[in-house]
Amino acid sequence: MTGPVGVAVVGCGTISHQYLRNLTSFPDLRVVGCADLDVERARQVARQYGVPVAGAPAEVIAHPDVELVVNLTIPAAHAAVAAAAVAAGRHVYNEKPFALDRESGTEVIEAAAAAGVRLGCAPDTFLxxxxxxxxxxxxxxxxxxxxxxxxxxxxxxxxxxxxxxxxxxxxxxxxxxxxxxxxxxxxxxxxxxxxxxxxxxxxxxxxxxxxxxxxxxxxxxxxxxxxxxxxxxxxxxxxxxxxxxxxxxxxxxxxxxxxxxxxxxxxxxxxxxxxxxxxxxxxxxxxxxxPAEGATAGRGLGVLDMAQAIRAGRPHRATGELGLHVLDTMLAVAGSAERGEFLPVGSTCEVPGPLPAGWDPAQGLL
Structure with missing residues (x-):
């Protein structure tokens, strides 16, 4: 496919406004839909940001123009929503944490690999x-x-x-x-x-x-x-x-x-x-x-980099593997506090490469 990547935002709570202000301004993204278990809230947020489709999560995820799901649900729902989007053939960018446990996080990673879709995860502040x-x-x-x-x-x-x-x-x-x-x-x-x-x-x-x-x-x-x-x-x-x-x-x-x-x-x-x-x-x-040099747009830079990477066929930076490794590290920290001993971190990840000099989210590449 070519042109802007179609995006659906699932979860229209407080953090969604920070994302939508940016996602609706990036030329390489087209926000197709807003979804929430509270459908009226999804409709209100969609109207506020000029998003054409609003409804329940399954309905919006299935919309034919959606390629990438931005999963802003509560942490307990991250893995289930991501798995549903992957099953529908959609790329997924999760809010943090990636999941609540290693098992469900790993299952989502494996399902995405089998489906040939990408996973991303906040935070993208490192971009x-x-x-x-x-x-x-x-x-x-x-x-x-x-x-x-x-x-x-x-x-x-x-x-x-x-x-x-x-x-x-x-x-x-x-x-x-x-x-x-x-x-x-x-x-x-x-x-x-x-x-x-x-x-x-x-x-x-x-x-x-x-x-x-x-x-x-x-x-x-x-x-x-x-x-x-x-x-x-x-x-x-x-x-x-x-x-x-x-x-x-x-x-x-x-x-x-x-x-x-x-x-x-x-x-x-x-x-x-x-x-x-x-x-x-x-x-x-x-x-x-x-002085800092680079992009300052705010939340959604990882979604944008992921969309551009999808079109260009290159790796994206805020990956699911990075999110899973951070989750794994936090779970090891919590386990160590409970058990009173050093614990290993079983996972690993690639270190993301730097952004290109002069990368500008307001300048469309697609």
Whole structure:
């Protein structure tokens, strides 16, 4: 096929608006349909973004103009929706995490391979200007040989601002599974795959309270750890210390620091697409700022790269295998915290190549 790739968005909740603002603006994509179990919500979102088709997931996935399904459902539904789209012969781009468990994630990978369709997975923030700039600097030897990393994600929790935060405290979420993919994907794309992990985890409170919206004041149970500290060892030899917490009164967001033999590098927030990189060389008195160069459009860059790759017959970058490896690493972290021992990470993945210099999402290639 030629021309823009037909896209269906399945799951029209809060995050869908960030995607649709971009997906409907990229010349190489044509958003054909919006789907949700709440069909009226799908219709409202479709009208808002000028999308011609709206309906239930199975109906929209089956539309003949849909080639690529963007799966923005809740984590517990990711694998099932992806499997249904694959069975219909569609390429699939999942929101993170790729699945809730290794088995269902692996089944989707195998089904896609058998069907000859592609899988992608968020986050795609590593395709943004900030992390692409960092990757180029590492590849050019700006910090020497990368040795270690430190990441921090500490907040009081999302229930203060999210009008329906319950799913963020259920299996498949919590700070590790909700926010961990941004930090782990950034490190895997810089260091390569993780090899083994150790971790401890805690849960500060058994209940939380919705803090905003029409349901403010509603109490709900906390089903997962809300603080995890992990040690990771990568196959190439690097080590990382990582903190993921919804229990901290003092917010520390977006902190990633990588130390090499020649310099330390401070990366931008991995949950964003922009932001300067800072370098501090050995014995230097201060940091040097390196402005970010690249795409800053926001969520959906991975979908766009995947669509262009489909047409060009080349590999895409935000792959299902990368998403499954990040999931596998998080599951190993959670298992280590439960068992109190180092655990191996059984999967691996290819490190995505850099984007072409000057890649511009607003400039259509198809």
């Amino acid at each position: 943004g200007a900030g992390l692409q700039t960092a990757a180029r600097l590492v590849a050019e030897g700006a910090i020497g040989t990368p040795l270690t990393a430190l990441t921090l994600l500490q907040t009081p929790g999302p229930e203060s601002w999210h009008p329906s935060p319950e799913f963020l405290f259920k299996p498949g979420a919590g700070p590790l599974f909700d926010m961990g993919p941004y930090y782990l994907t950034a490190l895997v794309t810089l260091f390569g795959p993780a090899e083994r992990v150790a971790a401890v985890a805690r849960r500060a409170r058994e209940e939380r309270v919705v803090g905003s919206g029409p349901r403010a004041g509603t109490r709900f149970p906390v089903e997962v750890p809300t603080h995890t500290t992990a040690l990771l060892e990568f196959a190439a030899g690097q080590a990382a210390t990582m903190v993921f917490s919804f229990d901290s009164p003092l917010p520390r967001l977006g902190f990633i620091e990588i130390t090499g033999t020649e310099a330390t590098m401070e990366l931008p927030d991995p949950n964003t697409f922009d932001g300067a990189v800072r370098l501090r060389r050995a014995l230097a008195d201060d940091w040097v700022t390196v």
